[in-house]
Amino acid sequence: MIKSLLYSWATIVVVSGDKLFKNYAKHGECGRSPPSISLRIVGGEQAKKTEFPWMVSLTKRGGHFCGGAIISEKLVVTAAHCLCTGLGDDDFFPAKSIKITLGQHDLTDKNSNAYNVQVKTIIVHHGYVCKVAKDDIALLELEKEVKWSNHVAPACVAAVKNQNEFDHSHATVAGWGWNAEDLAIGRRSDSLQKAKLRMINLDECRQWYREQNKHLDILDSHLCAGYKNGGIDACWADSGGPLMKKIHNTDQIMVIGVVSTGRGCGRPNLPGIYTRLSDYIPWMDHIIDGMKRMHRNSKKL
Numbered sequence: 001m002i003k004s005l006l007y008s009w010a011t012i013v014v015v016s017g018d019k020l021f022k023n024y025a026k027h028g029e030c031g032r033s034p035p036s037i038s039l040r041i042v043g044g045e046q047a048k049k050t051e052f053p054w055m056v057s058l059t060k061r062g063g064h065f066c067g068g069a070i071i072s073e074k075l076v077v078t079a080a081h082c083l084c085t086g087l088g089d090d091d092f093f094p095a096k097s098i099k100i101t102l103g104q105h106d107l108t109d110k111n112s113n114a115y116n117v118q119v120k121t122i123i124v125h126h127g128y129v130c131k132v133a134k135d136d137i138a139l140l141e142l143e144k145e146v147k148w149s150n151h152v153a154p155a156c157v158a159a160v161k162n163q164n165e166f167d168h169s170h171a172t173v174a175g176w177g178w179n180a181e182d183l184a185i186g187r188r189s190d191s192l193q194k195a196k197l198r199m200i201n202l203d204e205c206r207q208w209y210r211e212q213n214k215h216l217d218i219l220d221s222h223l224c225a226g227y228k229n230g231g232i233d234a235c236w237a238d239s240g241g242p243l244m245k246k247i248h249n250t251d252q253i254m255v256i257g258v259v260s261t262g263r264g265c266g267r268p269n270l271p272g273i274y275t276r277l278s279d280y281i282p283w284m285d286h287i288i289d290g291m292k293r294m295h296r297n298s299k300k301l
Contacts, residue, residue, distance in 0.1 A: 019159040021247065021254040022281065024072040024288060028148045030054075031156035031252035047194040049105045052174050054155035054255070055192060057101040058082060058140075058240065059116070060093070064107055064188075067175045067241025068100070069155040069255050073145040075288070076100055077157070078240035079258050079275065080138040083122055084130035091130065095119045100142060103151035107176055108190045113151045118143040123287055125280070133261040134219060136275045139287055155242060156254035158278045163220065166199040171225055171245045171256060173197055173272075175238030178265070188237055195232050197225035197243075200271055208269040216263065221279040223257040226271025233272050235265035243274045 023030040034050050056076055058066040068078035083092045096118070101107075104114035120143045127135035146152055160166075174194045200208075205224035209216050218224065225243060226233055234241065243257035257274030264270060 019161065021156040022159050023154065023156055024075065024284070025148070025154035026073055028154065029252070030071075030154040031247065031254055032153060033253070034150040034153075047105070047174055047192040050151055051194070052192070052242070052244070052253075053103070053149075053151055053153040055174055055242065057104055057107060057176060059099050059101055060097055064101075064176050065237060066239045067177075067237075067259065068140065069242040069258075070100075070102065070146065070152070071155050071157055071255075071284075072288070073147075073154075074142045076140040076142065077155075077255070077258060077277070077284075078138055078140060079260055080124045080128040080136050081130065081133075081260070082240045083124060083138055086130075089129045089131070092122060092124060095122045095140075098122075098140070100140065102146060103149070104192075106191045113149070117146060125283060133217065133222070133273060135221070135280075136260040137258060137277075137280050137283075139284065141291070155244075156247065156252060157281070157284070158245070158254045158256040159281050160256075160278050164201065166223065166245065166256060167201045169199050169245070170196050171199055171243050173225070173234050173238070173241065173243050173259065175234060175241040175259065177238030177241075178235045195234075197232060197272070198227055200224040200226065205271060205273075208271065209263070212263075212267075212269050214263045214270060216261070216273065218273060221276050222260070223274040223276045224271050225257070225274060226262075226266075228269055230266045230268035230270065233262070233266035234259045 054069045056068045057064045066082035068076045070076050085091045098119040099116045119140045121141040123139040125135040125137050206218050239259050241259045242255040244253050260275045262272040
């Protein structure tokens, strides 16, 4: 049985006693694509226009560098490593240097419905250290609220607690990243790309990496997705973008992970590693609740 529970900060959808996903938007349904009008993802295909209206591009000086998903009128979820300057373990870009592009399909299309919003605050998970894949998640607070439309809509955030819920099923990753690991022969996609990936059990994933003599700390807070033979994967500049699954018996989609790390792009036996969003629901709730308290207090002044 599906039922919705409305809280002050989010709608929680419960299926047979299990929390399935959360909608952090104040208004409107999450995870719905309007009728479509028509990474670089390695081995993927072009997404349809408006297929993933929660997909956003993070830009610095007008150039795309990472992906993300908008989850409420003022919040975007992305990977924390996207925000590292490379100058230290906890040195991050200033919020004023980053803008979010919403409603975009082709990054070169100047006549689209896309628009930019300035980032106001960067909230990196307290456990994250640059160059380490643990707690690789961040929230970006926007300067102003966005309005939902056919081109911009909120993502549902997976809240499933079962560690093996998605094993051996399929999910979709999307992004504007590179289509090859070798930057000399590949290029970044201007149009949003998508790819279907197989979800891999974490123990199996760890074993594959060990067999390739590749050290990577694959944690229980991760998801693993790809193929034993490689060929399909997220790549450079896809980081921070959403890993998504269709919600059972609905036409909604939920974001289950954020593109985080791996070894190369599309290599055999080295699938991509994603931050598991359901593990960070308490952290996101805490941040969002704190923002609401600050907003209420500021109104009283």
